Amino acid sequence: AQSVAQPEDQVNVAEGNPLTVKCTYSVSGNPYLFWYVQYPNRGLQFLLKYITGDNLVKGSYGFEAEFNKSQTSFHLKKPSALVSDSALYFCAVTLQTGANNLFFGTGTRLTVIP
Amino acid sequence: NAGVTQTPKFRILKIGQSMTLQCTQDMNHNYMYWYRQDPGMGLKLIYYSVGAGITDKGEVPNGYNVSRSTTEDFPLRLELAAPSQTSVYFCASRRLTGTYEQYFGPGTRLTVT
Numbered sequence: 001a002q003s004v005a006q007p008e009d010q011v012n013v014a015e016g017n018p019l020t021v022k023c024t025y026s027v028s029g030n031p032y033l034f035w036y037v038q039y040p041n042r043g044l045q046f047l048l049k050y051i052t053g054d055n056l057v058k059g060s061y062g063f064e065a066e067f068n069k070s071q072t073s074f075h076l077k078k079p080s081a082l083v084s085d086s087a088l089y090f091c092a093v094t095l096q097t098g099a100n101n102l103f104f105g106t107g108t109r110l111t112v113i114p
Numbered sequence: 115n116a117g118v119t120q121t122p123k124f125r126i127l128k129i130g131q132s133m134t135l136q137c138t139q140d141m142n143h144n145y146m147y148w149y150r151q152d153p154g155m156g157l158k159l160i161y162y163s164v165g166a167g168i169t170d171k172g173e174v175p176n177g178y179n180v181s182r183s184t185t186e187d188f189p190l191r192l193e194l195a196a197p198s199q200t201s202v203y204f205c206a207s208r209r210l211t212g213t214y215e216q217y218f219g220p221g222t223r224l225t226v227t
Contacts, residue, residue, distance in 0.1 A: 034215060041220075046217065049213075049215055088154060092156075098218045100214050101147070101159055101162060104156030106155055107154075107155065
């Protein structure tokens, strides 16, 4: 069965500093991996994905993530945090076969401190 | 370009009442999904559909029903509402092939008292 772990419920970072939001996954096969962001009272917005190819993927708003197969991780990163990045971030995984249903982590709340 | 729309935004139900949550997408996506989001939890899949006339259960289908008569619409029916169904409900859709990211609606906040 597929599962996703986001070990930190909350991450605080100062504006201008680099940020990392951690994600590890468990699947019985080759994964597709995703990051979504949720602002208050809004639906989830797609940030980036890893399907195949280069392990470093770039997405919206300057975010990037690195797929590490040996560590089964897909950490989200940004070189310089903005106050407007404060939101709830979800990592999700699906298999490359089957119905491709997404399995979500429990989310990490990012707070960027001015 | 509206994307995925959901109605209503908010609803309060009494125990035992029924309601339908509406979801419509205008992107001609084959796949559609219903999730619930409980506080401190990730999203859990309730039902999904791979096209008109085809639906299947997700992780937490009990207490819900769906139908898919058109490509655009994927309503979620709650029969005999229970307090455990208090949650935020999200509808999502994606293309059949090519890319796998799902596009989400703004959600329906449901309270059952």
